[in-house]
Amino acid sequence: MKGLPKIDAYADPGEPGDRGPARFLWWLLVSQRHRALGGAMYGTVWMVLLTLPPYFMSRAIDDGLVPGRMPEVLGWTAVLLVVGSFNAWVSIMRHRTMTRLRMDARFRVVKVVMRHAVRLGAALPRQAQAGEVVTVGVSDVQTISNSLTMVGPGVGAVVAYLVVAGVLTAISAPLAAVILLGLPLMALLLGPLLRRLQGTEGAYRERQSGLTARIGDLAGGLRVLNGLGGKELYSDGFRRASRDLREQGYRVGSVTSWVQALGTGLPTLFLALVTWLAARLTARGDITVGQLVSVYGYVAVLVGPVAFFIEGSYQLNRGLVAARRVVRFLALEPAADTGTRPAPDGQAPFHDPASGVEVAPGRLTALVSARPADSAEVVDRFGRFGGSAAAWGGVRLDEIELRHVRARVLVADNEAELFAGTLRDMVSGRREHTDSAIARALHAAVAEDIVQALPDGLDSRVDAQGRSLSGGQRQRVRLARALLADPEVLLAVEPTSALDAHTEAAVAARLHTYRQGRTTVVTGTSPLLLERADAVYYLVEGRAVAVGTHRELLDAEPGYRALVARDSDVDAEETVA
Numbered sequence: 001m002k003g004l005p006k007i008d009a010y011a012d013p014g015e016p017g018d019r020g021p022a023r024f025l026w027w028l029l030v031s032q033r034h035r036a037l038g039g040a041m042y043g044t045v046w047m048v049l050l051t052l053p054p055y056f057m058s059r060a061i062d063d064g065l066v067p068g069r070m071p072e073v074l075g076w077t078a079v080l081l082v083v084g085s086f087n088a089w090v091s092i093m094r095h096r097t098m099t100r101l102r103m104d105a106r107f108r109v110v111k112v113v114m115r116h117a118v119r120l121g122a123a124l125p126r127q128a129q130a131g132e133v134v135t136v137g138v139s140d141v142q143t144i145s146n147s148l149t150m151v152g153p154g155v156g157a158v159v160a161y162l163v164v165a166g167v168l169t170a171i172s173a174p175l176a177a178v179i180l181l182g183l184p185l186m187a188l189l190l191g192p193l194l195r196r197l198q199g200t201e202g203a204y205r206e207r208q209s210g211l212t213a214r215i216g217d218l219a220g221g222l223r224v225l226n227g228l229g230g231k232e233l234y235s236d237g238f239r240r241a242s243r244d245l246r247e248q249g250y251r252v253g254s255v256t257s258w259v260q261a262l263g264t265g266l267p268t269l270f271l272a273l274v275t276w277l278a279a280r281l282t283a284r285g286d287i288t289v290g291q292l293v294s295v296y297g298y299v300a301v302l303v304g305p306v307a308f309f310i311e312g313s314y315q316l317n318r319g320l321v322a323a324r325r326v327v328r329f330l331a332l333e334p335a336a337d338t339g340t341r342p343a344p345d346g347q348a349p350f351h352d353p354a355s356g357v358e359v360a361p362g363r364l365t366a367l368v369s370a371r372p373a374d375s376a377e378v379v380d381r382f383g384r385f386g387g388s389a390a391a392w393g394g395v396r397l398d399e400i401e402l403r404h405v406r407a408r409v410l411v412a413d414n415e416a417e418l419f420a421g422t423l424r425d426m427v428s429g430r431r432e433h434t435d436s437a438i439a440r441a442l443h444a445a446v447a448e449d450i451v452q453a454l455p456d457g458l459d460s461r462v463d464a465q466g467r468s469l470s471g472g473q474r475q476r477v478r479l480a481r482a483l484l485a486d487p488e489v490l491l492a493v494e495p496t497s498a499l500d501a502h503t504e505a506a507v508a509a510r511l512h513t514y515r516q517g518r519t520t521v522v523t524g525t526s527p528l529l530l531e532r533a534d535a536v537y538y539l540v541e542g543r544a545v546a547v548g549t550h551r552e553l554l555d556a557e558p559g560y561r562a563l564v565a566r567d568s569d570v571d572a573e574e575t576v577a
Helices: 021-030 033-050 052-065 070-127 130-151 153-171 173-228 231-283 289-330 372-382 402-408 423-428 435-444 448-453 471-485 501-514 550-556 558-564 568-576
Strands: 350-352 357-359 364-369 409-413 489-493 519-523 535-540 543-548
Touching (some): 021 033, 021 070, 021 289, 033 070, 033 130, 033 153, 033 289, 052 070, 052 289, 070 153, 070 289, 130 289, 173 231, 173 289, 231 289, 357 364, 364 372, 364 558, 372 489, 402 409, 435 471, 435 501, 448 471, 471 489, 471 501, 535 550, 535 558, 543 550, 550 558
Parallel strands (some): 364 519, 409 489
Antiparallel strands (some): 535 543
């Protein structure tokens, strides 16, 4: 389509700003005003041309059939054919334009949501449930784009309605009055239903996002739930929530069915009423037979525009509900960066007053706790993923500019995202690395066998989240990625929890060598990993109660020994071997 710009899926989507749902939809239209105007123009021409055939038919009847002049009949038939053919082309252009309008809006909303999710970063899971993000990114995006249908057929329907009313004014003022009053009357009848639909649809979306979050939690923690015997309890709760969502869906369906039924039934009743009035006027001789046929044709044509108008109103209401969720998501803000001071020069110690943990620079430090979440919270504080009094080089982390912390401190979570792509891209991240550097990181993570098992080595495609890999392989890929980033400070959460003893021993030895002279913190209870640590902190209820080497704590701390000495004798023999 000449004159209309093509969709660029990678272009800057623009800035929606702080808007309400209606203004958000308006921003989507203004952002592609050429397509919006083109869609409105094609939709209007298409709808108006649909109203012309009844006029041509009336002229053919009055000018040709009654007097018996065939040339007039053939002439008006030819005009009808030409106009119909041209309108078919207009309909194709309208559909293409509106499809591009919807697709551009869909890409634009996805890019805006993804950009904001990246901006939120670590604050995202603390402010929004996974189910809410999934619902926004999948369901709401499509609903919003479909609501823009009002621009094409919706505008055309209103214009066509007014055109028909104007034409009928020349035929019969009473008929024109009925036409002009019909649409407002239908709007009054549908208004309460559409408002109710907004409420029920909004409640349904809320329940849907909550249930989606539960599905994610269930999938991710099924093994743990089985081990704790809580699968049945959780599944019962899921069934209740699913049943509530189904009932809410029935309520939405009930309102929707009434809207759609009235959208079909009201225009039909309207057609019957106007046709009856026109027949009475013809019987009294107020209008001709040809005009009767044209009136019937006009009203029959109006069924389409009126149905489009009702359907557009329905889609617009759903779009407002979806846009309200997107706007609410875009209103989330990451924690303000209050830091103004630079990071310490060179390697510096970390100190966490809340736990009493002191991390010496250039050494491998391990955190051990009966509750893994306690160790992870210490790592979060050192990584500045939450407010705390943790300090780096004697300076509070929340006083240091965040960009300096992110550039030099890396938190490596064993559940970190793995994006679909080649294995090379998966471990390289956003920077390019040489094959030798990648090989060293893979060796340190004991992940060479993963490369060897794939058909194209590093250039083999791997599914999102590494679904084509085993749990242990995914963990080693994540560790290799963290090592290849080569941060000054590496904070690794449970880096070997999914590995067998033999592989874990090799990872522990190679990790210590690879990170020699750089600050590294690991969490976990594996004796094989703890044996390699320069210092081990034993945490109880989030506080360090003892510090020393692994062997010193085994001898001095019964609680530590009970926690980490699972098959410690066997592990020690394997390490020696």
